[in-house]
Amino acid sequence: xxxxxxxxxxxVKRTGEKxxxxxxxxxxxxxxFWYRQDPGLGLRLIYFSYDVKMKEKGDIPEGYSVSRxxxxxxxxxxxxASTNQTSMYLCASRNRDTYFATNEKLFFGSGTQLSxx
Amino acid sequence: GNSVTQMEGPVTLSEEAFLTINCTYTATGYPxxxxxVQYPGxxxxxxxxxxxxxxxxxxxxxxxxxxxxxxxxxxxxxSVQVSDSAVYFCALTPPMDSSYKLIxxxxxxxxxxx
Numbered sequence: 001x002x003x004x005x006x007x008x009x010x011x012v013k014r015t016g017e018k019x020x021x022x023x024x025x026x027x028x029x030x031x032x033f034w035y036r037q038d039p040g041l042g043l044r045l046i047y048f049s050y051d052v053k054m055k056e057k058g059d060i061p062e063g064y065s066v067s068r069x070x071x072x073x074x075x076x077x078x079x080x081a082s083t084n085q086t087s088m089y090l091c092a093s094r095n096r097d098t099y100f101a102t103n104e105k106l107f108f109g110s111g112t113q114l115s116x117x
Numbered sequence: 118g119n120s121v122t123q124m125e126g127p128v129t130l131s132e133e134a135f136l137t138i139n140c141t142y143t144a145t146g147y148p149x150x151x152x153x154v155q156y157p158g159x160x161x162x163x164x165x166x167x168x169x170x171x172x173x174x175x176x177x178x179x180x181x182x183x184x185x186x187x188x189x190x191x192x193x194x195x196s197v198q199v200s201d202s203a204v205y206f207c208a209l210t211p212p213m214d215s216s217y218k219l220i221x222x223x224x225x226x227x228x229x230x231x
Contacts, residue, residue, distance in 0.1 A: 004160065035221075042121075042206060042223040043161075058218070090160060106219065108160030 003027075006091050006109040013116050019078040021112050023091030030096035032074035033106070034058075034066065037088040049074055050096070081116045088113050119144045119211045123222035126204075130197055130229050138192040138225045140181075140207035148209040150174075150183055150190040151219070155204040164192075164205070197229045 007022035025032065030051045035043040035058075045058030047066040055066050063085060067075040074093075078085055091109040124139040142148065149168045153161040165174030170185035181192045190207060207222040 037224075040223050042123075043219075043221040045218055048218070092160075105163065106161070108162070110158065110160045 004091055004093055004107050004109040006089075006112050008112050009110065011112055011114045013078075013081050013114065015082060015116060017078075017081050017116075019081050019114065019116075021076040021078075021089055021091075021114070023074045023076070023093075023109055024072050025074075025091075025093040025107070026072065027093070027095075027107070028071065029093040029107075030071070031094045032068065033092040033094075034064075034074065034076045035090045035092065036060070037090055037111070043090065046076065081114075083116050086114060086116045119148065119209060119220050121207050121209055121220055121222035123205075123207050123225050126224075126226040128225060128227045130227070132199055132229055132231055133196045134229075136192070136194040136197045136201075136227065138205055138207075138227070140190045140192065140222060142188050142190065142207075142209050144188075144209055144211055146212035147185070148212050150181070151208045151210075152179070152181055152190070152192050153206040153208060153221075155206065155224075157203070161206060197227070199229045199231055202227055202229045 004025045013019050033048040034046045037043050044060050049055045049068040052071050065077045089112045092106040094106050120143045122141050151166045152164040154164045155161045165176040167174040167183035173182045179194045181190050204224045204226045206224045208219045
């Protein structure tokens with residue numbers, strides 16, 4: 001089975017801190033994604049990466065950056081955490097595929113609940 | 118733009134009841150449609166999908182039919198179990214979108230009581 005591992009299940013940080021959220025997948029997937037999940041808003045895409053050293057902004061990139069130095073690891077960085085970044089963060093990965101219709105095979109990690117005080 | 122609208126939850130049912138979770142979408146052309154499920158403490162998992170009009174996706178007793186005329190993809194199950202308690206997300210991939218992004222609805226929590 002594909003495994004997507006997020007380094008922390010719960011994280012508490014203070015306003016202004018630099019925060020790193022780590023995600024590792026073990027299936028050699030090219031594409032990786034970071035979403036945040038908020039009640040009533042569903043999942044919103046923050047950043048995604050087609051492949052190593054490649055990144056694209058999602059729908060809500062402000063206040064975040066990412067790093068993809070190795071294929072298996074995709075890091076989400078909060079340069080200066082703020083209280084409105086308190087959320088559940090979900091990492092996902094998938095194989096690159098030629099056909100749009102089959103791009104649903106996202107594999108998700110179990111999430112990191114971040115609280116910024 | 119592209120969007121997905123789901124019925125608000127929570128939906129509370131007794132075991133063996135019939136389930137419907139409504140989902141409608143807005144998109145130009147023919148998106149691919151999906152249902153994902155999130156069990157407590159876990160990440161999302163793909164439940165079922167449909168890639169063209171009138172397709173029916175099915176898995177684990179759940180079904181959803183891609184209805185172009187009503188722009189809907191409602192999730193149904195004939196007899197729910199306690200183990201079906203989870204959050205269900207409807208999602209779409211915009212047609213001819215090369216970014217591999219999924220657009221999710223807000224999620225519907227299902228609680229099944231014994």
